[in-house]
Amino acid sequence: MQTTATLSTKGGTGKTTGSSNLGALSADAGLRTLLIDLDTSQPTLSSYFQLDYTAPGGVYDLLVHNIVDADKVISRTRIPNLDIILSNDPHNQLETLLLHAPDGRLRLRSLLTRLPNDYDLVIIDTKGTAAVTVEMALVAANNVISPLYPEMLAAREFHRGTLQLFQGVNNLRRTLGLDELPLNVVFNRQDNSNDARDIAFEIRDMLGTMDDSVKVLETHIPALVTYRVAASQGIPAHHLERTKPSSRRAASALQTMQQVACEVWPHWKQRFEGV
Template sequence: MRVVSVVSTKDGVGKTTVAANLGGLLADSGLRVLLLDLDSQPTLSSYYALSRKADAGAYEFLALNLITPAQIVSKTVITGLDLILSNDDQGRLSTLLLHAPDGRLRLCNLLDNFRPRYELLLIDTQGVRSVLLEMAILASDLALSPIPPEMLAARELQRGTLTLMSELEPFRHLGIPPPPLRLLLNQVNSIQVDTRMIIHGLRETFAGTTNISVLDTVVPDRVAYLTAATLCLPVHRIETCRSRERRSPSALETMQALAIELFPEWREAISTVNRYTEAQ
């Protein structure tokens, strides 16, 4: 099972949108995907309609070590896409894990119970530094950080997310190295000159870095993503073809490109989503 955390120490960068749509595309590819919502503002938990809601969720999973899937895993209406709901609206988990001996490693220690059931675990995290965010990163094979091409977002990336990743390096001595970090340019309006300058600067900054890189895929600022969220559907089902007015790829093409770039081993399955959408 691959484990990917969608992370940023800045709120509003599109973490939930990326996690929901990436999970939806990969489920439509025939993969078994589990979403874990660790944000106390549970947007991911309400993105998709549920066909079955579990009695418990992320709080019982992490606070009580409850690992029985039938008790904590809800099923969405998207075939193959399951969800562990966020149910910690009072933020008790952060306090509990902060004082627990295994706090930052608890998720890592619990994941073996899910590996036979899923090909991918996608974790949506809080937009602030916390023990929950650190725990999610340390349990992951890969950290994916959406970043809008804005100066404030670029500064927060350096001050927040990159500093956090470097401060997790000591866990390497425990045999738990921090995962590679992939930066995803998100909500991009390519017409603006300052946008192009920031994108160019980010790519130059990390060009020679091994553990941090900027993905080639760029997610445009497109109304289709808002429409998809309103309809509780993955965006690749909403916008399957590029319009004549725009030269940029459709949402289907964008999400496929992102999924293939992150998971080249699943390229063949991801490419079949074309046939899925044509059949809708």
């Protein structure tokens, strides 16, 4: 089982858009995929897709009561192979309970091994701030995706917040005897202007000198209305746009998501390219 977490200590960068679209692409590629919505403050992923079955519980029941019964905590979307554990924190206690639990940061890693369904890929969507649930997701993950606007102010915030949190969790992982996490940075909502490309090149060069575990993906997600329209309709962007309009330079949503997925999970490249 491959487990991937999204990461950004700044809200609104596109973590949920990336999680939902990459999860749906993976499901269409025949991979049994589980989404986990750990953003209890803005649980957008929980309402992104229509559901065929809504479980009575969610992340609170999983993490606080250790419930791993699929019918009780795992909901099923209308997309074949795509399930989700919905965000729920009825009394806003999850962060506090995990913070004071002796195994708080390790709990999700342990529980994932006990889930009854044999998932190929788990994608964990996190909140846009430093929090124990974010650290818990990074301890459970095999790799990380971090969307970043191609702007210098966003890059500086990434360095002060996201990268600092990421490095702290990697230090924790080393003390636990776990492998160091790789971080995949993907430029999101990048337009085709020369200015945006120049800034992206400068940020790529800057990040390349910071940490060997940080990689900037060659693929960027363009600033297209397609992704907003797909989200409003509750469907994956690649279902809405499979081919590139002849009048546009940017790749289609399908091609973009395929390229991102192939960079993040290269061992499934043939599956993604076959969608």
